[in-house]
Amino acid sequence: MRTADVARRAGYSVQQIRNLERDGVLPAATRTSSGYRVYGEVHLNSALAYRALAAGTGPVEAKEIVRAAHESPAGLLARLDAAHARLDRERTELTLAKEAAAAISAEPIAQVRPADAMGVGELAAALGVRASTLRHWDAEGLVVPDRRDGRGTRRYSPAQVRDARIVHQLRGAGYRIEPLRTLMPELRGGRRWDTVQTALAAREAGIAARSRALLEASAALLLLLGPTEAGA
DSSP states (O other): OOHHHHHHHHTOOHHHHHHHHHTTSSOOOEEOTTOOEEOOHHHHHHHHHHHHHHHHHOHHHHHHHHHHHHHOHHHHHHHHHHHHHHHHHHHHHHHHHHHHHHHHHHOOOOOOOGGGOEEHHHHHHHHTOOHHHHHHHHHTTSSOOEEETTTTEEEEOHHHHHHHHHHHHHHHTTOOHHHHHHHHHHHHTTOOHHHHHHHHHHHHHHHHHHHHHHHHHHHHHHHHHHHHHHHO
């Protein structure tokens, strides 16, 4: 096959195919006497594997995985296992976040009493995060505690503790800081829990798409390994 043939069948431009060869994702092509590249099925399967992996793991890791397929079958399998394990962790964290968000949103906030307030260290320990994380959320306007005494000591009321628990769960599920700045003020007013559920559902769809991309990549990677190496 010519460069243009591989590009067309893999869904890339000619320059992208050359770049992938330069980066070791595609093995070095053979050359005709006049210097033209000649590609085979191994090059096409490498490009297809990379395309699917880039959607599932990102381009940097995708290049490492396909290069491993050319260099070390054992290394390839280890990298694939790590990618699948990471997706499994994300799926588990997302499930916990969905359950926690629903439970937290239904909790009543009782009358605030001084004894109910928590300091930065206490709340950080309860959530399992660093105190600096809470200070960062404060600076970003996500969870803004009350200030006590002349030193500005942070104290979190029950409502603010609930906010921190919500942010903690949503951050763990992949929710970014910027959309949380808009969302949290509305959640404090008891509105837009449907937005949280929609965002978590979108996150779930994204994980499913990446998982499917890894599955598609596996078919092309298996062709690169060959029957002996695949069964080793």
